[in-house]
Amino acid sequence: xxxxxxxxxxxxxxxxxxxxxxxxxxxxxxxxxxxxxxxxxxxxxxxxxxxxxxxxxxxxxxxxxxxxxxxxxxxxxxxxxxxxxxxxxxxxxxxxxxxxxxxxxxxxxxxxxxxxxxxxxxxxxxxxxxxxxxxxxxxxxxxxxxxxxxxxxxxxxxxxxxxxxxxxxxxxxxxxxxxxxxxxxxxxxxxxxxxxxxxxxxxxxxxxxxxxxxxxxxxxxxxxxxxxxxxxxxxxxxxxxxxxxxxxxxxxxxxxxxxxxxxxxxxxxxxxxxxxxxxxxxxxxxxxxxxxxxxxxxxxxxxxxxxxxxxxxxxxxxxxxxxxxxxxxxxxxxxxxxxxxxxxxxxxxxxxxxxxxxxxxxxxxxxxxxxxxxxxxxxxxxxxxxxxxxxxxxxxxxxxxxxxxxxxxxxxxxxxxxxxxxxxxxxxxxxxxxxxxxxxxxxxxxxxxxxxxxxxxxxxxxxxxxxxxxxxxxxxxxxxxxxxxxxxxxxxxxxxxxxxxxxxxxxxxxxxxxxxxxxxxxxxxxxxxxxxxxxxxxxxxxxxxxxxxx
Amino acid sequence: xxxxxxxxxxxxxxxxxxxxxxxxxxxxxxxxxxxxxxxxxxxxxxxxxxxxxxxxxxxxxxxxxxxxxxxxxxxxxxxxxxxxxxxxxxxxxxxxxxxxxxxxxxxxxxxxxxxxxxxxxxxxxxxxxxxxxxxxxxxxxxxxxxxxxxxxxxxxxxxxxxxxxxxxxxxxxxxxxxxxxxxxxxxxxxxxxxxxxxxxxxxxxxxxxxxxxxxxxxxxxxxxxxxxxxxxxxxxxxxxxxxxxxxxxxxxxxxxxxxxxxxxxxxxxxxxxxxxxxxxxxxxxxxxxxxxxxxxxxxxxxxxxxxxxxxxxxxxxxxxxxxxxxxxx
Numbered sequence: 082x083x084x085x086x087x088x089x090x091x092x093x094x095x096x097x098x099x100x101x102x103x104x105x106x107x108x109x110x111x112x113x114x115x116x117x118x119x120x121x122x123x124x125x126x127x128x129x130x131x132x133x134x135x136x137x138x139x140x141x142x143x144x145x146x147x148x149x150x151x152x153x154x155x156x157x158x159x160x161x162x163x164x165x166x167x168x169x170x171x172x173x174x175x176x177x178x179x180x181x182x183x184x185x186x187x188x189x190x191x192x193x194x195x196x197x198x199x200x201x202x203x204x205x206x207x208x209x210x211x212x213x214x215x216x217x218x219x220x221x222x223x224x225x226x227x228x229x230x231x232x233x234x235x236x237x238x239x240x241x242x243x244x245x246x247x248x249x250x251x252x253x254x255x256x257x258x259x260x261x262x263x264x265x266x267x268x269x270x271x272x273x274x275x276x277x278x279x280x281x282x283x284x285x286x287x288x289x290x291x292x293x294x295x296x297x298x299x300x301x302x303x304x305x306x307x308x309x310x311x312x313x314x315x316x317x318x319x320x321x322x323x324x325x326x327x328x329x330x331x332x333x334x335x336x337x338x339x340x341x342x343x344x345x346x347x348x349x350x351x352x353x354x355x356x357x358x359x360x361x362x363x364x365x366x367x368x369x370x371x372x373x374x375x376x377x378x379x380x381x382x383x384x385x386x387x388x389x390x391x392x393x394x395x396x397x398x399x400x401x402x403x404x405x406x407x408x409x410x411x412x413x414x415x416x417x418x419x420x421x422x423x424x425x426x427x428x429x430x431x432x433x434x435x436x437x438x439x440x441x442x443x444x445x446x447x448x449x450x451x452x453x454x455x456x457x458x459x460x461x462x463x464x465x466x467x468x469x470x471x472x473x474x475x476x477x478x479x480x481x482x483x484x485x486x487x488x489x490x491x492x493x494x495x496x497x498x499x500x501x502x503x504x505x506x507x508x509x510x511x512x513x514x515x516x517x518x519x520x521x522x523x524x525x526x527x528x529x530x531x532x533x534x535x536x537x538x539x540x541x542x543x544x545x546x547x548x549x550x551x552x553x554x555x556x557x558x559x560x561x562x563x564x565x566x567x568x569x570x571x572x573x574x575x576x577x578x579x580x581x582x583x584x585x586x587x588x589x590x591x592x593x594x595x596x597x598x599x600x601x602x603x604x605x606x607x608x609x610x611x612x613x614x615x616x617x618x619x620x621x622x623x624x625x626x627x628x629x630x631x
Numbered sequence: 632x633x634x635x636x637x638x639x640x641x642x643x644x645x646x647x648x649x650x651x652x653x654x655x656x657x658x659x660x661x662x663x664x665x666x667x668x669x670x671x672x673x674x675x676x677x678x679x680x681x682x683x684x685x686x687x688x689x690x691x692x693x694x695x696x697x698x699x700x701x702x703x704x705x706x707x708x709x710x711x712x713x714x715x716x717x718x719x720x721x722x723x724x725x726x727x728x729x730x731x732x733x734x735x736x737x738x739x740x741x742x743x744x745x746x747x748x749x750x751x752x753x754x755x756x757x758x759x760x761x762x763x764x765x766x767x768x769x770x771x772x773x774x775x776x777x778x779x780x781x782x783x784x785x786x787x788x789x790x791x792x793x794x795x796x797x798x799x800x801x802x803x804x805x806x807x808x809x810x811x812x813x814x815x816x817x818x819x820x821x822x823x824x825x826x827x828x829x830x831x832x833x834x835x836x837x838x839x840x841x842x843x844x845x846x847x848x849x850x851x852x853x854x855x856x857x858x859x860x861x862x863x864x865x866x867x868x869x870x871x872x873x874x875x876x877x878x879x880x881x882x883x884x885x886x887x888x889x890x891x892x893x894x895x896x897x898x899x900x901x902x903x904x905x906x907x908x909x910x911x912x913x914x915x916x917x918x919x920x921x922x923x924x925x926x927x928x929x930x931x932x933x934x935x936x937x938x939x940x941x942x943x944x945x946x947x948x949x950x951x952x953x954x955x956x957x958x959x960x
Contacts, residue, residue: 467720
């Protein structure tokens with residue numbers, strides 16, 4: 082076949098000058114071989130391209146938001162436009178970037194490799210999940226192009242069902258459809274982890290990345306149906322005036338909030354748990370040590386998945402819910418912080434007596450610990466009832482969840498991109514440029530979002546297009562930081578794409594990491610393992626220097 | 632500089648919220664700095680030295696149950712202190728004193744309409760006296776809004792179909808921001824106003840100014856009670872809800888706060904929400920001993936009118952309260 086296509090033969094050389102060896106990238110060519118692939122690694126690449134495009138779109142909205150907020154007067158865009166910008170920023174980033182990000186790209190690519198399997202349990206279902214995602218994204222993009230939507234990503238009723246004159250239905254259909262993509266992915270991961278582990282790979286020998294994805298998948302299949310139903314109910318109330326949430330029709334608007342947050346709070350853990358898994362992999366590798374407290378990190382992922390379903394009411398402390406419900410949700414919200422704290426302590430302890438180096442993935446992972454710690458600690462402020470009443474729906478909340486979802490989840494994602502890029506593409510990127518971008522992202526992020534904690538405590542409500550003059554200084558700081566952050570995101574896009582053509586060839590294990598995925602070639606062959614590996618060791622079995630402390 | 636980092640403190644609860652905030656900042660700073668210092672110090676102390684082969688491993692320090700118990704237990708204990716502190720402040724916020732000066736608030740896209748029980752009405756401005764508890768009874772005509780006064784550290788959502796309350800005791804004369812904190816559409820960020828805290832004498836003088844002089848005017852003159860009395864007559868409520876025992880409807884004097892027993896045997900305390908439901912959806916709860924004959928007034932009375940009517944019913948105590956029989960409710 083290669084002989085028949087000399088032009089593509091050239092491309093092969095460009096992509097994979099490891100030459101004669103066949104891998105999943107050069108095994109077959111042509112659009113069809115990608116669009117009908119059942120290879121988990123190729124599906125991961127399809128997801129990588131799709132979510133990167135959605136990330137760029139969501140970032141574009143963020144740029145306009147930050148530019149608008151440079152001045153207090155609302156002079157760049159009209160109020161309606163601003164409302165659409167923050168709504169579409171949230172919807173695109175949450176449902177079409179953060180939720181699928183690490184699971185759909187790295188979970189897909191790595192789970193079979195990490196457990197010694199040739200593919201996921203249901204390869205066709207896996208491909209279907211990508212198509213479902215694309216159809217959902219298409220509806221949402223259609224809604225954006227034909228005028229946008231202005232309900233906020235939270236779709237609060239009765240605004241979304243009665244008052245908004247924008248494309249609520251189209252967007253709702255898009256999110257409804259995309260939810261099934263999550264459910265299919267979660268189902269596939271759970272079955273794969275249960276059924277397809279290599280001989281000897283017991284549960285407590287699994288990499289923590291796998292544990293994190295197991296917990297994430299549980300939330301995906303248990304939580305996503307609820308948001309699907311909720312969005313569906315919004316759609317039918319809007320389309321047919323059935324009284325579900327609108328009090329004028331006999332409905333209850335607070336019911337919507339219960340249903341929405343029953344999914345959307347656990348969804349935060351869908352976004353952050355996979356990042357935690359990534360950080361566990363990276364820190365052990367660059368400290369050359371087994372993780373500290375393996376079982377505690379593994380079980381804490383499950384604890385987060387479980388407790389995460391019991392805290393949704395903390396989004397509703399000012400919503401007129403009963404005082405006693407608020408007390409219970411508050412105490413449970415404090416409880417859910419503990420497993421996250423346990424993880425942070427264990428990662429830190431892993432550094433002790435390590436042999437630590439600071440390549441780009443490690444910088445992102447260490448950055449994750451810093452930002453996630455701030456995000457987690459400020460979560461306690463919001464769980465404290467009397468304090469939440471003041472800061473609820475202010476920029477304090479905006480800052481908090483960006484520390485978790487961008488500072489945490491996105492740092493983890495970038496760490497994963499840099500850590501496994503050589504494995505996925507067979508190429509090394511510019512280490513120097515990557516370190517610069519890690520620093521830019523960390524500095525830019527803090528400058529963007531830390532001032533927003535102050536803004537929030539001062540009382541600036543979120544979703545304000547026009548704001549009192551006294552808040553301008555902090556907003557200018559925030560926009561300045563966002564510019565640095567933006568550069569920090571664009572630089573990797575450049576050097577990573579450049580590396581595909583000019584990057585040095587990656588060896589099978591450029592970081593000298595433990596883990597089955599590093600025992601196969603970079604990029605891996607389509608079938609992953611010529612022979613099913615037999616696992617005889619714990620995860621992260623870096624050779625021990627001296628066993629003076631056990 | 633510090634003043635620009637913290638909002639003004641103008642209510643009795645604000646100091647309590649700030650104290651909790653400072654406590655949490657102290658604890659968070661301790662843990663945040665602890666983690667940051669540990670990460671930096673350990674990273675530098677155990678960095679791979681130049682000349683060391685890059686596959687040299689770290690030492691086998693893989694876990695410590697004692698440490699795990701400590702860093703699970705200690706944060707949990709601290710978190711429970713935070714919970715208790717936050718909850719106690721919240722309980723104070725959610726229990727208005729009985730002698731609070733009550734004000735009705737109706738939110739709509741995109742303005743705040745406020746009415747003092749003495750009659751004075753305001754739009755996007757709220758005048759209150761210093762040193763006296765004030766209780767807001769709030770609802771919305773359309774979508775969800777949220778009444779937020781940062782200087783008081785208080786907010787409450789304002790939900791259509793429900794009455795929410797917010798109470799505070801101002802401690803400092805001045806003018807403070809009033810924000811809508813729940814996104815409500817195009818002019819959400821313009822649904823703002825001012826809370827003006829006055830000396831009690833100034834406030835009394837302000838209250839008794841001629842309502843007609845208020846810039847925005849008043850559609851229906853007089854206090855909510857007077858307007859409610861008008862509606863009670865105009866809508867024909869009085870035809871059935873009168874004090875003879877042969878009346879078609881239950882007597883209303885003194886019912887607020889009493890337990891009502893319904894035809895199906897269930898009971899409920901007659902609060903504002905109950906009265907509202909009974910006007911808009913009278914078949915939902917039928918008082919034992921009465922027929923389900925009352926028509927709905929859904930769509931016939933606006934939110935301000937409903938509050939006025941309820942205020943009038945609430946005022947029916949005085950000479951008639953002795954007439955209320957146990958069998959009614």
